[in-house]
Amino acid sequence: MEITYHKKKRKKRRPTIIEHWLLYVVVRLIIAVILIFDIKTMHKFAMFLGGGMWTYYKRGRKRALENLYAAYPDKDEAWIQATGRRSFQELVMLAIDVVFTPKLVNKNNWEQYSCYKTAERLKWMLQEHRSLLLVAAHYSNFEIMGYLLGEFGFDIYSIARPLDNPFINNYLYRIRQRRGQKIIDKKGAAEMMEQIIKQGSSLCFIADQDAGAKGVFVDFFGRKASTYKSIGLLAITQNVPIAVGISRRIDDRFYFEISVPRIIYPDEWKDKQDPLLWITQEYTSEFEKAIRKDPSQYWWLHRRWKTRPKDENRTAI
Numbered sequence: 001m002e003i004t005y006h007k008k009k010r011k012k013r014r015p016t017i018i019e020h021w022l023l024y025v026v027v028r029l030i031i032a033v034i035l036i037f038d039i040k041t042m043h044k045f046a047m048f049l050g051g052g053m054w055t056y057y058k059r060g061r062k063r064a065l066e067n068l069y070a071a072y073p074d075k076d077e078a079w080i081q082a083t084g085r086r087s088f089q090e091l092v093m094l095a096i097d098v099v100f101t102p103k104l105v106n107k108n109n110w111e112q113y114s115c116y117k118t119a120e121r122l123k124w125m126l127q128e129h130r131s132l133l134l135v136a137a138h139y140s141n142f143e144i145m146g147y148l149l150g151e152f153g154f155d156i157y158s159i160a161r162p163l164d165n166p167f168i169n170n171y172l173y174r175i176r177q178r179r180g181q182k183i184i185d186k187k188g189a190a191e192m193m194e195q196i197i198k199q200g201s202s203l204c205f206i207a208d209q210d211a212g213a214k215g216v217f218v219d220f221f222g223r224k225a226s227t228y229k230s231i232g233l234l235a236i237t238q239n240v241p242i243a244v245g246i247s248r249r250i251d252d253r254f255y256f257e258i259s260v261p262r263i264i265y266p267d268e269w270k271d272k273q274d275p276l277l278w279i280t281q282e283y284t285s286e287f288e289k290a291i292r293k294d295p296s297q298y299w300w301l302h303r304r305w306k307t308r309p310k311d312e313n314r315t316a317i
Contacts, residue, residue: 015165024167031099039100039254046096047252050089057088064088064300071221072295086296090140090249097141097254102178104254105144107151114148117259122243125263126154129200133235133242135207137287138299140249143176144256146204150181157196158204161186190230197238205231208287210306217309218281220288226307232279239266242279244286249297262286 015023034042054061064084072080105113125132126149134149134156136142146158158176162185163169173183184192196203207228208220215226235242242264248257264282269275291298 020165021167023165024171027168028171034096034099035103039096039104042096042100043093043252043254046092047089050092051085053092054085054088060088060301063303067300067302067305068295070223070305071300083296084300087298087300090297091299091301093249093252094141094143098143098172098175100254101144101147102175105147105151106179107153110148110151113254114144114256114258117257119258119260121263122245122260125241125243126156126202129155131197131200131238131240132202133231133240134202134204134245135231135242135283136204136245136247137208137291138206138302139287139291140247140294140297141256142206142245142247145245145247145258146181147176147179148258149204150177151179153180155201156204157182157184157201159184159186159189159193159206193230193234194238197234197240203234207231207283208302208304210303212307213310215307216277216280218277218284220284220304223305224309224312225284225305226309227280227284229276229280231283232276235264235266235279236269236275241265242283244283246286246290248290248294259290261290 037045061084064087065080068075068080068084072083075083122132122134134145136145146156149156158181160173160176160183163172176183193203208225209228211226211228213226214229216229216232217224218227219225231242234240243260244262244264246259246261248259249255250257262283264279269279272278
C-alpha cells in the first residue's frame with residue numbers, strides 16, 4: 001500500500017507592531033517626497049512604475065491576462081497586452097491620486113478636476129436626505145467619488161476593508177475623512193448599516209469583489225462572478241434605492257467624468273421572482289457597460305472570478 005505524506009503548510013508570520021510602524025514611517029517619507037512634485041510629473045512617474053509592474057510582477061500579469069482573454073475573446077494579442085499594461089499603470093496612478101486629492105480638491109475648485117453626467121437626480125435625493133445605497137467598482141479613481149460627496153456635505157458612510165497595517169490604515173482613513181466622508185470598517189459593519197439607513201444617511205460600497213461560495217452568482221463579462229448578497233438584501237429589507245456611480249479618468253490627467261448611469265428603485269424589484277439576484281445582476285451589468293467604454297481603467301489584476309459555481313467544472317482563476 002502506497003503511503004502519501006502531506007507537507008504541512010507553513011503559517012505566514014505576521015509582522016510585529018514595530019515592523020508595522022517602520023513600514024508606516026517609510027510610506028510617510030515616500031509621500032512627503034511625492035508631494036514635493038506636481039501631480040502631472042508624478043502621473044508620468046506612476047505610468048513608468050506601472051509599466052515596470054507589468055513587466056516584473058509575473059503572477060499579477062498572468063492573472064490580468066487570463067481575465068482579459070476570457071472577457072474579450074475577440075481581441076487580438078496586441079490589444080490585450082496594451083490594455084493589461086495600462087490597467088497596471090492606472091493602479092499606480094490611483095495611489096498618486098489619493099495622496100494628492102486632499103492637497104488639490106476642495107468645494108470651491110472641484111470643477112477643475114471633475115465633471116458630472118446624469119448625476120442630477122442623485123444630487124437632489126441626497127439633498128433631501130433620502131437614504132441610498134451607492135455602489136461602485138474597482139474602476140479608475142473610485143476613491144474620488146466618496147471624497148467629493150463628503151466635500152459637498154452629503155451625509156454618507158463608506159464601508160471599507162481595513163488594511164493589515166494599522167498605522168497606514170489610520171492614515172488613509174484620515175485622508176478619506178478629512179472632508180466629511182465617514183468610514184466604517186467592513187468587519188462589524190452589518191450591525192450598523194440598518195441604523196445608518198434609518199437615520200436618513202447613505203452607504204457607499206465597492207461592489208465588485210469576489211464573495212466566495214456564499215455569494216450570489218451573476219453574469220459579468222460572460223462568466224459567473226460571486227457577488228456579496230448584503231447590498232441587495234439591505235436594499236430589499238430597508239426599501240431603499242441603489243445608485244450606480246462611475247468615475248472615469250479623462251486622458252492621463254487628474255480629471256474625472258463622474259456619472260450615475262442607473263438608479264435602481266424598490267418598485268422595480270417588487271414583482272421579480274428573485275429580487276436579490278435581479279438587483280445584483282442590474283448593478284453588475286451597469287459596471288460592465290461602463291468598463292467596456294474604457295477597459296484599460298479596470299482592475300484586471302483583481303481576482304473577480306476566483307470562486308466558481310458548484311455546478312461549473314472548471315479551474316478557478
